[in-house]
Amino acid sequence: MINVGIAGASGYTGVELVKLISNHPKAKLCAVTSNSYKGKSLTDIFPSMRGFENLICEDLDIKSLSKKIDVIFLALPHKVSMQHVPTMLGNNIRVVDLSADYRFTDVAAYESAYQTHTSKDLLKQSVYGLSELYRDRIKTSNLVGNPGCYPTSILLPLLPLLKEGLIQPAGIISDSKSGVSGAGRSLSLSAHFCEANESFNPYKIGNHRHTPEINEILSLHSQQPVSITFVPHLLPLTRGMMSTIYARVTDTATQDKIRKTYDTYYGDEPFVRLLNKGMYPAISHVKGTNCCDIGIHFDETSRQLIMVSAIDNLLKGAAGQAVQNMNIMFGLDDETGLNRVQGPL
Ligand SMILES: NC(=O)C1=CN([C@@H]2O[C@H](COP(=O)(O)OP(=O)(O)OC[C@H]3O[C@@H](n4cnc5c(N)ncnc54)[C@H](OP(=O)(O)O)[C@@H]3O)[C@@H](O)[C@H]2O)C=CC1
Numbered sequence: 405m406i407n408v409g410i411a412g413a414s415g416y417t418g419v420e421l422v423k424l425i426s427n428h429p430k431a432k433l434c435a436v437t438s439n440s441y442k443g444k445s446l447t448d449i450f451p452s453m454r455g456f457e458n459l460i461c462e463d464l465d466i467k468s469l470s471k472k473i474d475v476i477f478l479a480l481p482h483k484v485s486m487q488h489v490p491t492m493l494g495n496n497i498r499v500v501d502l503s504a505d506y507r508f509t510d511v512a513a514y515e516s517a518y519q520t521h522t523s524k525d526l527l528k529q530s531v532y533g534l535s536e537l538y539r540d541r542i543k544t545s546n547l548v549g550n551p552g553c554y555p556t557s558i559l560l561p562l563l564p565l566l567k568e569g570l571i572q573p574a575g576i577i578s579d580s581k582s583g584v585s586g587a588g589r590s591l592s593l594s595a596h597f598c599e600a601n602e603s604f605n606p607y608k609i610g611n612h613r614h615t616p617e618i619n620e621i622l623s624l625h626s627q628q629p630v631s632i633t634f635v636p637h638l639l640p641l642t643r644g645m646m647s648t649i650y651a652r653v654t655d656t657a658t659q660d661k662i663r664k665t666y667d668t669y670y671g672d673e674p675f676v677r678l679l680n681k682g683m684y685p686a687i688s689h690v691k692g693t694n695c696c697d698i699g700i701h702f703d704e705t706s707r708q709l710i711m712v713s714a715i716d717n718l719l720k721g722a723a724g725q726a727v728q729n730m731n732i733m734f735g736l737d738d739e740t741g742l743n744r745v746q747g748p749l
């Protein structure tokens with residue numbers, strides 16, 4: 405059994421982790437932390453947990469946690485994670501961090517999008533947690549920087565084609581949409597029901613903090629630096645995310661080669677589903693699952709490739725992928741504890 409702690413269990417990704425770990429056949433939920441709900445039980449915060457999981461939220465006290473857990477999920481805001489990670493690793497606790505604090509290898513890129521990094525040395529040691537593409541490094545890692553939700557939806561369709569030289573690194577555009585839970589549980593005006601309901605709008609065009617994360621990973625796998633045009637939108641949905649990505653193909657690309665490349669990379673992957681020609685993803689088809697569905701349209705005449713991906717931002721975009729990474733770190737099959745669909749579809 406893997407003994408698990410969840411820091412930030414009172415948040416949206418935190419409670420998804422609680423649900424997944426409570427149902428995981430090889431993991432035991434041993435500790436949950438929260439500042440504002442310290443001393444309260446999980447059912448006080450989320451009444452839907454009544455009868456399923458009733459742990460009491462405790463302080464994030466690393467000495468006390470280290471006596472009962474092997475691994476911790478940090479469902480905490482950026483900057484808060486990096487205040488705790490060095491001490492956790494020093495106390496032999498393996499870490500999957502859902503914040504952006506350990507996603508970057510380039511300190512300057514992190515600091516340009518977030519804030520001064522207080523444990524820069526660990527960026528060399530941390531592994532980017534895009535499970536399908538970084539599995540070999542995740543296996544032996546003590547510190548995984550779980551990807552952002554938008555980057556997961558964009559990198560999964562793009563990376564195989566970019567690595568195999570089938571799309572041009574210049575001029576990639578992603579038009580992406582997220583449900584409101586992507587903004588977290590603490591109230592922001594744009595997430596207010598009256599603002600988001602029955603509406604649809606782009607935001608942070610040209611200055612979203614996921615752009616440097618996406619560019620860094622794409623550039624690491626490309627012959628030349630990549631600078632993507634990324635336009636996020638807020639959808640009036642609780643959860644779910646879709647990215648429609650436009651790229652020019654290279655001279656060698658054909659429909660057949662594109663499909664074969666996806667088969668090579670994802671044919672054996674349980675959570676990436678390439679749809680047949682003429683079929684496209686829908687948020688309702690991935691909601692409650694850890695899957696990323698990908699549909700493509702290739703126009704031979706214009707040499708334009710359109711990739712459409714859909715994920716559940718709270719699962720493959722956060723808690724589900726984090727559990728997938730824990731499974732990889734502890735030598736389990738990726739699917740362990742993740743092969744069920746949550747909620748009605
Ligand atoms: N929502 C999403 O779709 C995705 C989120 N992420 C990332 O996952 C992380 C968690 O996100 P999400 O669950 O949405 O956020 P929420 O705002 O819903 O939850 C944040 C959690 O952190 C705790 N927290 C806040 N401030 C502090 C602090 N100073 N010290 C200790 N704990 C604190 C909060 O509760 P309390 O005050 O009770 O301690 C709460 O449990 C973030 O880094 C986010 O960027 C990544 C991918 C997708």
Ligand SMILES: CC(=O)N[C@@H](CCC(=O)OP(=O)(O)O)C(=O)O
Pocket residue numbers: 502503504551552553554582583584585586587588614636638
């Ligand atoms: C709808 C919405 O507001 N989405 C968030 C997604 C951020 C997220 O959760 O990712 P990180 O972990 O990188 O912060 C946003 O655009 O900032």
